[in-house]
Amino acid sequence: MRYKGIMVRSAYELEHDSLRVLTPACKLLRPKHWRAAVLFASPHSGNIYPQSFIERSALSIAQLRKNEDIFVDKLFAPCVDAGAPLLSARFPRCFVDVNRSEDEIPPDWCDSPKKCSVRAQAGLGVIPTHINETTAIYRRSPDQDVLRLRLARLYKPYHDALQDLISDCVNRFGQALLIDCHSMPGFSPMGSRRPDIILGDRFGKSCHPDTLARIQGIFRAAGYSVSTNYPYAGGYVTEHYGRPNIGIEAIQIEINRDLYLNPVTLAPKKGYDCLAEDMTRIIESIIRSFVPNSRAAQ
Numbered sequence: 001m002r003y004k005g006i007m008v009r010s011a012y013e014l015e016h017d018s019l020r021v022l023t024p025a026c027k028l029l030r031p032k033h034w035r036a037a038v039l040f041a042s043p044h045s046g047n048i049y050p051q052s053f054i055e056r057s058a059l060s061i062a063q064l065r066k067n068e069d070i071f072v073d074k075l076f077a078p079c080v081d082a083g084a085p086l087l088s089a090r091f092p093r094c095f096v097d098v099n100r101s102e103d104e105i106p107p108d109w110c111d112s113p114k115k116c117s118v119r120a121q122a123g124l125g126v127i128p129t130h131i132n133e134t135t136a137i138y139r140r141s142p143d144q145d146v147l148r149l150r151l152a153r154l155y156k157p158y159h160d161a162l163q164d165l166i167s168d169c170v171n172r173f174g175q176a177l178l179i180d181c182h183s184m185p186g187f188s189p190m191g192s193r194r195p196d197i198i199l200g201d202r203f204g205k206s207c208h209p210d211t212l213a214r215i216q217g218i219f220r221a222a223g224y225s226v227s228t229n230y231p232y233a234g235g236y237v238t239e240h241y242g243r244p245n246i247g248i249e250a251i252q253i254e255i256n257r258d259l260y261l262n263p264v265t266l267a268p269k270k271g272y273d274c275l276a277e278d279m280t281r282i283i284e285s286i287i288r289s290f291v292p293n294s295r296a297a298q
Helices: 011-022 051-056 061-065 072-076 078-082 144-173 209-221 236-241 272-289
Strands: 026-029 038-042 086-089 130-132 176-184 197-200 226-228 248-256
Touching: 011 051, 011 144, 026 144, 038 072, 038 144, 038 272, 072 086, 072 176, 072 272, 078 272, 086 144, 144 176, 144 236, 176 236, 197 209, 209 226, 209 248, 209 272, 236 248
Parallel strands: 038 086, 038 176, 176 248, 197 226
Antiparallel strands: 026 086, 197 248
């Protein structure tokens, strides 16, 4: 549109153009030989920030990146050489959060406040408006046209790719185990250090107990402290895709960022290389433990 003879672009047009840098929405790395009914996904390690988003945000890039699962896609990348695929989002979590239901939208956009989830009410829904409950992302929240565009261009393609990957795994092996890969702040709000690893299975709903125990044992054998489900039991992805009764399991892995990341500079710290080496061996052990005995992967 024009204003006093000057061409003025709408927020929708700016958003549409900015999403070009995020096409495709996700990256899929496939192994040469898929060895076991295991697949990995990293929904929160995307680090491409559209310029129009940066300009609209009230926060700096450094502040926005503290919401990112920095380096998680790299830490789990050895799964590809070990024989399992890795799907990762290219867009940042603070832009679109694919670990939320599609209907977890901000209260202003809900038909009825009663239909708005607790997370969405706090600004932590599928299109986050806050980094945490007290820190707003935007100077002015995006409108519903922008919401719909992001869901169509980013959210849906990611979940379509993930569903296709799960279906492919089931077709090959007769079952699937989705490992959803995340990182967490090193310390709780009260200041106590969290365990090295937290495994989430939605309190026993998203995978079989022996699957959880097997992965827990592999991490502990490598010398890492492990707890389950508190404070991270798994989000929408784990809950939505985990259907152990039909042979599709899902488990969330949270890695303590204090193991590998400088919280101020967001650069790898001294422990990164050691963790990366351990993760290579851990991932190989996880995949090897799920290799079918009766038949080889096709």
